[in-house]
Amino acid sequence: MQVTHQIGDDFLAAYAAGQLPEAFDLVVASHLSLCPPARERYDALEALGGTVLESAPEAEMSAGSLEATLARIAGGASPQPELARTKTCDVLPAPLRDYVGGSIESVKWRPVGMGVKQAILPMSDGASARLLYIPGGAEMPDHGHGGLEMTLVLKGAFLDGADRFGRGDVEIGDEDLVHHPVAEAGEPCICLAATDAPLKFSGWLPRLVQPFLKI
Amino acid sequence: MPSGPSDDADWAGCVRRIADVQDRAAFAALFAHFAPRVKGFLIRSGLGVAQAEDCTQDVMATLWQKAAQFDPGRATVSTWIFTIARNRKIDILRRHARPEPEDLPWGPEPEPEQAEALGRQQEAERLGAALAALPQAQRELVEAAYFGDLSQSEIAEKTGLPLGTVKSRLRLALEKLRHAMK
Known part of the structure; x- marks a missing residue:
């Protein structure tokens, strides 16, 4: 597996510094579990x-x-002995399994129309995170603009313009990016999407007010 | 008695003595050097003075308890303590553990290689020198990023620079530091 879209140093530094909202921490931790160079x-x-x-x-x-x-x-x-968190073949890397409470089989999907399903993950602060299941060839849910969004592919792939995002790849969208991601034809695409919530948060990221995924 | 950042190899020795023989003098030396820095870091990141004191004691107690898990081949003592302090701060602010990547960095490994530990140490020294050599504006950006006391938009506001300039300056600074570590 070759991850071609890695998270940049600015976000990695913010994660190292402990300055990201929990939802983005989860995306970065999952990405780092799938991408040795990052x-x-x-x-x-x-x-x-x-x-x-x-x-x-x-x-x-x-x-x-x-x-x-x-x-x-x-x-x-x-001291508690550290739990071994060795790699498994599950679709979900360890940090995500902690949130889901098990493997991909344990995800409680909710249909949101057009074959798309989602599962919202509980977060303690303003930003939100959800797992998305998009049938092959289907469009990703409509994106608002004016917020920050990180999308990590866990299974399958999506295409956005000339770019293909496969397992481990992250697409970062902000107010400047107009994008139209579509799941690649064939197997369904499962991804983890984190977005700013309409709450303000201080720290590293610019304050953003728009809710993002309007599903 | 070790006294400065360039003596991190000795700090690693102190941690090992805590793990091996519960050496209180070694702990006192680590405490004298690191506790005020951890407390300063926590205050600058937004904790109140009393909370920072309490959290620092927690961090130092964790250092004792996890001393056997410290692997000098993976990180220097200052980096290890930084991650303990950062995680403890997040636990307090969120009441939820920080999501960590798989293959935890601090897992016990049977035989840390001396050469690797030395490599980490030299890397840290180069990094410290490179950070000190950055132009002041860039160094302050890096520090603000880690202390978290000013957001990028606040820095932009304070300096009158466009947000894009603040972002690209930080990227440039990180690039320089990365180059210094190679």
């Missing part, structure tokens, strides 16, 4: 986080802070 670029951006931490303005710790921390350690439970 994963390598990402590791370098986490290293940059360590470098920036070294240059962080120091804030004095409270008196007795070290002792308080040692007391926490003494009183704390022994």
Whole structure:
């Protein structure tokens, strides 16, 4: 599998910095699970986080802070062993399986017309994420403009103009992009789409007010 | 006693001593260096002073508890602590764990290779030098991106630069840093 549309450094840095809304975190984490070259670029951006931490303005710790921390350690439970999250052949990479609560078989699809189905994933902040199932040859749901949208292909492919997006590829749409994605003829296309919600959020991304996928 | 960012190899030694013999002196040295930086980072990212203190103690306690999982072949101690602090901050703000990619970066590996650890260390030194060498405006953009205290639109507003210019400057800065690591 060759991922041809990788997420750019700006979004990878925002993910490394912990500055993205949860829905976009989920897209980036899933993309990094499917795209080793992006994963390598990402590791370098986490290293940059360590470098920036070294240059962080120091804030004095409270008196007795070290002792308080040692007391926490003494009183704390022994560490949980990290769960192994090895690769599987499922359509959904591990971060998505955590949200769905299982494999692709566990997704609770809701029909939204024309054979298209969706499953909305619960998010704790403003941006939203959903899985989309689009029959081969069908048009992707209509897109509003004026927001930021990330679409990660999990199965099948979609075409947008001259570009083809297959498993692991991400298309990023913003106010400047007018696009008409269509699922490739043949097998259905399953993707993860994250969009800004009409809520404001501070931090990395420009504030955007338009809800995005009007399904 | 290690005292600066260029001594990260010693920091890795401190973490190993915590894992091997629960060495409190090693922990105290790490605490003295990193806790104020973590607290400063958290305050700049928007936590209140009391919350930042509490969260920093949590982060440092996690460092002790997970010391055996630290792999110097994958990252430097400062990068490792950065990821712990970042994730803890997200847990607090969202009450939901941050989605992490598969094949977790901090999984235990039997024998971290010395050469790889050294490579990480040298890479971090080059990166630190490259960050310091960036023109001030670009360095500030990179720092703002990681501290998260100013959005790109806020930076654009503050500096009077178009948003597109802010974005392309940051990309340029990241490109330079990436080049420095090769």
